[in-house]
Amino acid sequence: MSAEDLKKEPLNVIIAGVGGQGNVLMSFLIGNALVRRGYVVTVFDNYGASQRLGAVASHIKISKEGLQNSPLLHEGDADVIVGIEPIELLRNLSQFGNPEVIAVANLRPVYPIGVISGEVEYPELDEASAAIRRLSAQAWIINATDEALALGNPIYTNVILMGALIGSGVLPLDVMAMEEVLKEQLPKAFEINKVALHRGVDLVKAG
């Protein structure tokens, strides 16, 4: 399939979260869907040394053609940032955001060790929401973890968010493209993930 023109070249996406939340799977699925549609994709999952609970940011650059891009986004150059965790979203917005950036947020905190021990405070969730709106041109703030729990398991959180991202219309991908790649990559859990994907799309369409 040949790729269509993009709104911007390259189109830059960040998925921000915490180790163990499924960043890597999400960027992998989106990247694969884009390659199937003929795009040139560069994906870097920035997660440092920790297996779990460290900050993770997946940088995705999409081009219509040409060569692989450099791995990380340039500061202030994101077109859309998805946050599986609110303060990781804010961290990436403040570094890679700009007045035109679009945000897709899951409002479910994972507390860092300093917060757990009571050394530092975690921002209030209303404040976090307000800051997300302040630092984006448009923001979809959903509670994907609760939606996932309603489907029976928090692991569906990222597929719901992926649906929300597709629903936001920023990527050159439709629901069909994501379904194809889900079917290919997660054949055993396809049906439930399809439900999660559509749930995400609907949440954005509704909000």
Add this chain to the structure above:
Amino acid sequence: MAHIEIDAPGTTQLLLGNEAIARGALEAGIGFATAYPGTPSSEIMGTLAPIAKKMGIYAEWSINEMVAFEAASAASLSNIRALSSMKANGVNVIADFLVNLQMTGIRKGLVLVVCDDPGGMTSSNEQDTRPIAKWLNIPMLEPSTAQECKDMTKRAFELSEELGMVCMVRSVTYLSHTRGNVRFGRLPENKKVAHFDDFYNIDDPRQSRYTCGMQFHPYKQSEELLKRFAKAPEKCENSPFNSYRGPEIPELLIISSGICWTYAIEAVSILGLQDRVGILKLGTTWPLPEGLVARYLNKSDKVLCIEEIEPFVERSVMELAASLPPDQPRPTFYGKRSGHVRAWGEQNLNLAIQSIASVMDIPYTSRQSQDLEYRRAAQAVAQTLPARPLTFCPGCPHRASFWAIKIALQLDGRNGFVTGDIGCTAMGMISPGSFQVRTYYAMGGGVGVAGGFGHLGQFGFQQPVIAVCGDSTFFHASIPGLINGVWNQSNFTLAILDNSATAMTGFQPHPGTGITATGDPGKKVSIEALCRSLGIHVEICDPFDLNTTIATLLTMMRDEGPAQVVILRRECELVRERKEKRNPFRVYVNPERCIGESCGCNRLCTRVFSCPGLVWDRDAGKAVIDEAVCVGCGLCADVCPRGAIVKEAL
């Protein structure tokens, strides 16, 4: 995830640089692959091992890089193409063997893939492998994209055979771990027969050519090596991996290689300098394609080298410039030497922009400085965000081990300390490991250093020393240090934190697990039997049994005798969870018993012990379990002095 084994030439897949390297090896028709895990190289074997049998390949996770590389060379000498992959530190481990193998040369293609870690993001240092290639006359290819990772790996096998020597491919973290489009080539037909013959030396057919030194004077082998290597420059000269982009006569010539080339390309376009600045990309960085570089040096007054870690290309290019005919004009060189390129750490797009802008003497206004108001708001938000420092996972046995070590050292009271080793146990240096690790250098370094401390008694040294290593690092390099300490009667305790996995790099098996890279049963090697065979005192403790562990450590520290070993054994929580898929305990804080700040415990559980599953409820002023994070290991129940944390078996 990715399917690198499919025979579908012309199709495109999204592959990690490391997966692309593995695919390149398949397209080259390898029959043998070995590796020791090390970030950022591990996915190469991680990708090859599961498909090895299907593809008719022998794949091995070895106990260290040296035996990995030695085994791969045996395949090469027996007419089978072989790949060995490792992180930069691994090249230090194989150096002795490599120096000698390079003297005799090889038979069938032998490729050494090394993944450097500029910035040392997941390494103890940021060493550069390229100077080693130069030192040993090893041809070096440096890919810039995932596609090139595949293509260059394949080419490296041909080059290795054309020159009769080991060939190196150098990747870096930001290439190995970046996914990019890779167009597949053909997979060769699978017919390989191994036989160790054709080893006769031309001068004396009774003597094998695969032996170093002896009657074969080393200087003669050096001469032979240089003859073989003399054919390398012309191969690099015409390599399709070297290319130029830019105007016929550039004001500035950038010379770049590897991932830095992508930064250079993007920086030039962001600065709008495509008509004034040219970029010479070098895919073959050793030996330098001298003719090609000389032609471009002749076209520009200014040359800027952008590369990571050592100014390797920069120095080689300057060396070349010094040898050019005297009538050829000399350009001015910019780079790490002149201070225009940062001399340490990894490069990135921003740094490349700054380097080029400063050499071209043009202003650069970043996107940020254009949106001032937004930037101010962003900074204000950024300041309110708590950081997310490294920590052990919830339920991690290392948290328990370091806790026990800390308490034992405190109780002992003689200023004892820990000498550390590479891996997850390295986190013993920082807060999650209670800051117990005082020296940290290399694989096996903990026990070796402890052996020295343990002999300082005659100079009045009275501090007890606990060397710590993981199970994987025990097999890798700690055994000689232990034997040396036992033989020479050094006084120290070796604590082997056995979590039954090479956890830091992604749970590769090792001899203690009894499973091989391909998932087949191997012979399980018992750490305790091995240690006991030295005739020393060996104890095994479950670190979650804190009291016994602390008491054992104390007794060992107080013993004046020679080295002793305690194995702190508990499976890595992530491995346990994958297998059992349920928590061992239901754990909760009894709010009646937890009296928080007023207790005098100083919030031992959250402030000091700090498992991410146990949180401080500010409003209630008490500890509380976060059920989404807690894995129910039950350890914190033993830490609370008031017994406020309850564990119930499930």
